[in-house]
Amino acid sequence: MLRVIGLKLVRLVPVLFIVSAATSLLIELVPGDPILAIIGTEGHPEDYERIERELGLDQNVAARYLDWLGNIVQGDFGEQITRPGVTVADRLKQTFPVTIEIAMIGMGLALLISVPVGTWAAYRAGTRFDRFSSGSAFGIISIPSFLAGLLLVFLFVFNATIPRYGVLVLGLAWSIWLLWSAGREQRGGGGGVIVRIAAAVVVAGLTVWLTNKWPSFPRQGFVRWTSDEGRLENLRSAFLPAVTVALTEIAVFMRLLRGDVQATLQEDYILSARAKGMPPVRILARDALRPSSFSLITLAGVAFGRLIGGTVIVEAIFRLPGMGTLIVNDGVNTGDFPIVQGGVLILATFYVVLNGAIDVSYSYLDPRLRRGR
Amino acid sequence: MSETTNDTIALGEAEVRARSAEPRPFWLWPLLPIGIAVIFVGTMVLNDVTAEIRVALVLAGIVGGYFGLDALCQRRWGSSFDTSAWLSGFWLVLIGLSAITVAWLPLQESKLVKNTIGDTPRLRPDLFSEHPLGTNSQALDILGGVMWGARTSLIISLGAVAIGLLIGGIIGIAAGYYRGPFDSGVGILADSLLAFPPLILLVAMATIFTQNQWTMALELSLLGIPTYIRLARANTLTFAQREFVLAAKSMGSGDRRVIFRELMPNVALPMVSYAFLVTAVLIVAEASLSFLGVGIQPPEPTWGNMIEAGQENYKDHPHLVFVPGIVMFMTVFALNRVGDKARERWDPREAQI
Secondary structure, three states, rough: OOOHHHHHHOOOOOOOHHHHHHHHHHHHHHOHHHHHEEEEOOHHHHHHHHHHHHOOOOOHHHHHHHHHHHHHHHHOOOOOOOOOEEEEEHHHHHHHHHHHHHHHHHHHHHHHHHHHHHHHHHOOOOHHHHHHHHHHHHHHHHOOOOOOOHHHHHHHHHHOOOHHHHHHHHHHHHHHHHHHHHHHHHHHHHOHHHHHHHHHHHOOOOHHHHHOOOOOOOOOOOOOOOOOOOOHHHHHHHHHHHHHHHHHHHHHHHHHHHHHHHHHOOOOHHHHHHHOOHHHHOOOOOOOHHHHHHHHHHHHHHHHHHHHHOOOHHHHHHHOOHHHHHHHHHHHHHHOOHHHHHHHHHHHHHHHHHHHHHHHHHHOOOOOHHOOO | OOHHHHHHOOOOHHHHHHHOOOOOOHHHOOHHHHHHHHHHHHHHHHHOOOOOOOOOOHHHHHHHHHHHHHHHHHHHOOOOOHHHHHHHHHHHHHHHHHHHHHHHHOOOOOOOHHHOOOOOOOOOOEEEEEEEEEEOOOOOOOOHHHHHHHHEEEEEEEEHHHHHHHHHHHHHHHHHOOOOHHHHHHHHHHHHHHHHHHHHHHHHHHHHHOOOOHHHHHHHHHHHHEEEEEEEHHHHHHHHHOHHHHHHOOOOOHHHHHHHHHHHHHHHHHHHHHEEEEEEEEHHHHHHHOOOOOOOOOOOOOOOOHHHHHHHHOOOOOOOHHHHHHHHHHHHHHHHEEEEEEEEOHHHHHOOO
């Protein structure tokens, strides 16, 4: 076990080295000039040269990279060039929580929705529910995230009445359908009448409550978790961005789970559980989901890494002060290399460590893989 | 209703049901003409009703028409006929054709603002008018923009896929064939490329080069290369142990001959079958760059920069964003759909499952 972890760690070093070296090469080629951003176009050529010397920007790429590397090994991310006195570490500390919060809420939403829907679709494979959910998953995967973000803004910010009354109509229709099926069961002599009626009442109540308390979402901006305006404001400003990033993941997880669980349901031990008279929900939750959890963990980890690195678009749509905005606006566009270097290093480290951890946990959780190595 | 009997079905039979999903009943076919009629009413007759109702009508018409068409096609070609895949293929052909022919079509001005001075900006879509899909904030024709955008998107993404296939394929096959230190070196390089936040890499690259179709194709190919390396390597690993490779070696073939004559033809098919899916990803990536303002710049219209320009006042004029958006969505959807079919058919690893 330790050997596996050790191997992963050893592999991490060259990857991070290559990524950071490539970053500094890339930033060298980017046309932005941070010194011009400091002195403006009015400055003297002597000022320019003095600042260039002071910041060590007159050295070549390799020397600058090695300087940076030497500092980073000691945990020093350096200062932002265009805003002297502001440390890169501070900027990263400000922006990373925003990005990570969006990604975490997004992942939570994705799992919360995809696990029950995907499992149920596998159980009811071929039925209308399955066709509808699989079809929607396919459609959702094909929506580019910036389009999804704009659509959500259009529906939830500009035309909030549409989803509000949509929810009302759909919820009431659902509860009426539940009542109708309860009546049908009653006539047919089946059980579950009371459960269905109770469900209908709960659905109707929830629908009315939700329509009544429909929250309004801000078009842009972000309220921090620690700010005085409170946690609720924070969640409200994070909700739409999180849904935007969650949409694709919901669809991806759902497709994976549906295929996986469907294969598991063919196994003999499911049949024996079935024969013992276990109720379907228990079989699905206790027996069928367990083997699928491996692939779900893998996929969720990869997706989380992707979310962290890919929030640039969402941050641009909702104007959030996150990592992507920091690296692109404050870094790449002005040629401010400590920002880009530090930001990319954090994102890449996160991605690589996460993937490594998943690989390790995978071989730890699944005995078949452990023996194979 | 089949819903009532489902609880009594043993779990093991679920798979059987899915395989032989019952065909759509034939009596649904009248939905096709009804759907078309509803779309017609929604788009052309009810000009005074609010937009929400018209959009709802059109959506209902599309769904109903699809069910009707599906019923008709399954009656004609059997219940295994996949109507949506065929429709997707049809859409791709349409997009391809418009990308090829757009330069010769008599379209309204969609690029140069100086030719549209004095025209009405932000016209709503109105089929059978001069501007079927409306005009944007500068009175440029959106239909023309969408078609020129299709051309740009296809050139860039197909070019990037071709570059990725070539470079990633050769490196991947070599890594899978030679194994050893070369393989681990390639693995580390591919890992590094994947660890780099993709959009940030693209934005940085975009600021370095002046953006035209060919530089964008080159940049985007960087996204595809690591994926193709892994695919080619995995496929090579399975083929390299087969008898025909051993036979070729024992007849004295050199490494180069084994790679190019034995392995490449076998690895190529599954890789090309992934090309549809990668193209879909790259179209989205290209549009994302344009959306961030670092892709192809106006006046050259692309789907991404049309959406970017439209989002300023899409609250009041949603068609500015959603017309190019829907075209892009349908293209990506069709590529995914056809790509899934292609992969099922041609990727041996997928076919075994």
